[in-house]
Amino acid sequence: MPTHGFMSTEMTQHHTSFTSPCAESAQVSKSGTLWLPDKYGNVFTSESDSEGTYKDLQKIAYVGPSRPLGHVFDANDNLVICDASKV
Numbered sequence: 001m002p003t004h005g006f007m008s009t010e011m012t013q014h015h016t017s018f019t020s021p022c023a024e025s026a027q028v029s030k031s032g033t034l035w036l037p038d039k040y041g042n043v044f045t046s047e048s049d050s051e052g053t054y055k056d057l058q059k060i061a062y063v064g065p066s067r068p069l070g071h072v073f074d075a076n077d078n079l080v081i082c083d084a085s086k087v
Helices: none
Strands: 034-037 042-046 058-062 068-073 079-083
């Protein structure tokens, strides 16, 4: 249940043990980094530990007020966010 703009995240392929910032989608890049763009325009990442668990979120970018519909990685492993407010 969301509290103060945050919600718990469960993933089926990877173990997680953190509270995510209202992530609109979640994906793991080729390098193994978990990426979580949120509905406020922030982008968070997390690296897995030796057990494959994602624990610590790092805010790495702010893409501005946004309405992300999802994200994907291109052939060069660059993050591409589909943002309805910027079309």
